[in-house]
């Protein structure tokens with residue numbers, strides 16, 4: 001908690017066309033690492049490797065996209081673009097939203113999860129446009145991170161998800177203490193597997209009975225696992 005408090009109000013800037021850190025962010029990260037090492041001495045190595053030092057930038061620019069922290073006023077675009085559509089969320093772990101208020105509730109949850117450091121979800125926006133076309137999240141899990149993503153069908157097939165995932169894979173593997181960037185998808189969702197390959201991840205095999213996708217079945221489903229490691 002203390003490590004995160006030290007970082008709470010450091011300024012960040014948008015980086016042009018690729019991920020960059022400002023001096024302030026670099027200083028903040030160094031500060032966190034120092035704190036982590038002190039904590040490791042006090043509480044043991046496992047504490048240091050717990051992933052609590054991950055501090056993604058709130059805004060990341062790629063060649064064609066802006067990834068930014070979602071806001072409550074994104075609810076309408078997200079609801080209409082994909083969250084209300086049963087065909088789009090078929091292989092996700094949640095059911096379609098029934099109202100914009102469902103989406104607002106979800107965005108409150110997403111904001112709180114970011115503040116706690118549990119999960120960092122970005123709205124995927126086209127550069128020059130503010131409305132989100134999708135979302136991509138990084139879930140820290142000790143020495144690894146796990147990604148999840150979705151994009152609205154009117155933007156499928158243009159490489160946007162792979163572009164967003166690539167930059168977050170590279171960013172994650174550049175973080176101290178993170179050795180694996182991984183993700184999985186339902187065994188019947190090959191488009192998602194292809195996104196992971198395009199983002200530089202390697203197919204690892206089938207995770208039997210790994211994840212419940214309630215729009216398909218109540219029982220856990222087999223999933224395809226992909227990762228990039230260092």
Ligand SMILES: CC(C)(COP(=O)(O)OP(=O)(O)OC[C@H]1O[C@@H](n2cnc3c(N)ncnc32)[C@H](O)[C@@H]1OP(=O)(O)O)[C@@H](O)C(=O)NCCC(=O)NCCS
Nearest residue numbers: 088149150151156157158159160161162185190191192194
């Ligand atoms: C899966 C999803 C994220 C892909 O997004 P996208 O922006 O269209 O992805 P990209 O354009 O970066 O890449 C898609 C790739 O999958 C390929 N593809 C699409 N349908 C496919 C299929 N049925 N089988 C195999 N490959 C397929 C595309 O041809 C493309 O590969 P290519 O560039 O080599 O031709 C998007 O369809 C989506 O949001 N689906 C619903 C939510 C979801 O399933 N999320 C993943 C949860 S694990």
